[in-house]
Amino acid sequence: MSEREIDTSSQATEEKLDFEQTAREIAMGCLAGRVRLLNRVITGAYNEALRPHGVRVEQLGLMSMVAFLDQPTPSDIERFLRLDRSTLSRNLRRLRENGWIETVPGPDARSHRLKVTPQGQALLRRALASWRGAQQKLRDELGEDVLQALFTVASRLTGDEDTPRQRQDADHNETP
Amino acid sequence: MSEREIDTSSQATEEKLDFEQTAREIAMGCLAGRVRLLNRVITGAYNEALRPHGVRVEQLGLMSMVAFLDQPTPSDIERFLRLDRSTLSRNLRRLRENGWIETVPGPDARSHRLKVTPQGQALLRRALASWRGAQQKLRDELGEDVLQALFTVASRLTGDEDTPRQRQDADHNETP
DNA sequence: ATGTATTTGTTGTATATGCAATTATACGCT
DNA sequence: AGCGTATAATTGCATATACAACAAATACAT
Numbered sequence: 001m002s003e004r005e006i007d008t009s010s011q012a013t014e015e016k017l018d019f020e021q022t023a024r025e026i027a028m029g030c031l032a033g034r035v036r037l038l039n040r041v042i043t044g045a046y047n048e049a050l051r052p053h054g055v056r057v058e059q060l061g062l063m064s065m066v067a068f069l070d071q072p073t074p075s076d077i078e079r080f081l082r083l084d085r086s087t088l089s090r091n092l093r094r095l096r097e098n099g100w101i102e103t104v105p106g107p108d109a110r111s112h113r114l115k116v117t118p119q120g121q122a123l124l125r126r127a128l129a130s131w132r133g134a135q136q137k138l139r140d141e142l143g144e145d146v147l148q149a150l151f152t153v154a155s156r157l158t159g160d161e162d163t164p165r166q167r168q169d170a171d172h173n174e175t176p
Numbered sequence: 177m178s179e180r181e182i183d184t185s186s187q188a189t190e191e192k193l194d195f196e197q198t199a200r201e202i203a204m205g206c207l208a209g210r211v212r213l214l215n216r217v218i219t220g221a222y223n224e225a226l227r228p229h230g231v232r233v234e235q236l237g238l239m240s241m242v243a244f245l246d247q248p249t250p251s252d253i254e255r256f257l258r259l260d261r262s263t264l265s266r267n268l269r270r271l272r273e274n275g276w277i278e279t280v281p282g283p284d285a286r287s288h289r290l291k292v293t294p295q296g297q298a299l300l301r302r303a304l305a306s307w308r309g310a311q312q313k314l315r316d317e318l319g320e321d322v323l324q325a326l327f328t329v330a331s332r333l334t335g336d337e338d339t340p341r342q343r344q345d346a347d348h349n350e351t352p
Numbered sequence: 353a354t355g356t357a358t359t360t361g362t363t364g365t366a367t368a369t370g371c372a373a374t375t376a377t378a379c380g381c382t
Numbered sequence: 383a384g385c386g387t388a389t390a391a392t393t394g395c396a397t398a399t400a401c402a403a404c405a406a407a408t409a410c411a412t
Binding site for chain 2: 018019020022023024025026027028029030031032033034035036037038039040041042043045046057058060061063064065067068069081082083116121124125128131134135138139141142146147149150151153154156157158
């Protein structure tokens with residue numbers, strides 16, 4: 001870096017500014033980054049509250065989903081949670097290894113149904129107060145409206161489980 | 177399951193209902209679950225768009241943060257992103273192994289500063305269009321107001337480092 | 353100055369997550 | 383029936399994430 005770069009490189013300077021602006025645009029404006037930050041903070045808050053019970057909020061949530069969907073197959077959960085099959089497979093295996101869920105023969109020879117064991121139910125009941133504590137704390141911090149907004153966004157983004165309004169046109173299929 | 181359970185177990189029945197309600201409360205109402213779902217869908221969208229460039233949005237974002245913070249130490253980034261030290265350490269190592277960032281001696285013998293290499297800058301420029309495409313697509317799907325809401329929530333939850341340049345009133349400090 | 357506490361980074365261990373490839377089963381069509 | 387395709391779950395590999403334990407260096411209090 002001697003003399004050349006300073007004099008003749010108005011272009012290089014421009015590129016540098018360009019890069020800095022780009023970096024700023026992504027660093028401060030990336031939606032994915034924000035949502036991951038949000039996720040770290042929020043998930044961390046629940047897990048801190050749940051630590052005494054030896055369960056993570058991811059596991060508690062999955063267990064609850066098994067109960068809520070009433071003997072679902074892994075595939076059912078996958079669709080509902082937009083979770084990759086392989087992720088789900090392993091997460092369920094861990095729940096099974098902990099004795100919190102069990103499998104019963106399913107409607108198909110290649111599938112099976114899931115149910116929460118009594119131990120799993122007991123755990124859920126034990127952990128409920130801590131879970132509620134974390135949820136309430138965040139509700140207080142963020143406000144009920146923000147909570148609702150987050151739920152609404154999630155619904156809208158996943159093709160909505162609960163917002164069945166506005167069907168534009170079911171005919172326009174885009175290249176099968 | 178013979179006859180006993182049906183007759184004498186009004187208490188067991190009650191407990192079962194109780195469990196089902198709890199499961200529903202958590203399965204459908206857990207904020208952490210919603211935010212993680214949101215994160216899966218959104219981060220997945222960016223990564224799909226970025227795949228041709230061989231970089232993930234987590235990495236692109238971290239690289240941009242290094243540039244934006246202008247030769248930060250890992251500790252600076254940790255505070256800004258609310259990322260665990262160990263996570264950051266490994267993520268930075270991978271960026272270094274890819275030749276996208278480098279370290280220079282820091283203000284301290286136990287620390288060092290980070291900067292983006294020319295290769296890293298080139299990658300950022302190359303990937304910019306794809307990143308913008310993903311961001312715009314989500315903006316269209318969610319609406320500008322929702323985007324802003326997500327940013328605001330993140331800021332509020334982290335004690336807000338940034339709160340976009342919008343400074344409507346820099347005077348109104350909210351009771352320290 | 354000296355001993356303790358704090359800061360900074362790394363490594364071990366574990367979970368969550370996703371993509372690609374594989375296996376097994378079911379389904380549909382000829 | 384049999385063949386090709388679609389669906390279901392698992393496994394290999396890689397990254398992101400966090401907690402705990404550690405090592406090195408600095409800061410601080412007396």
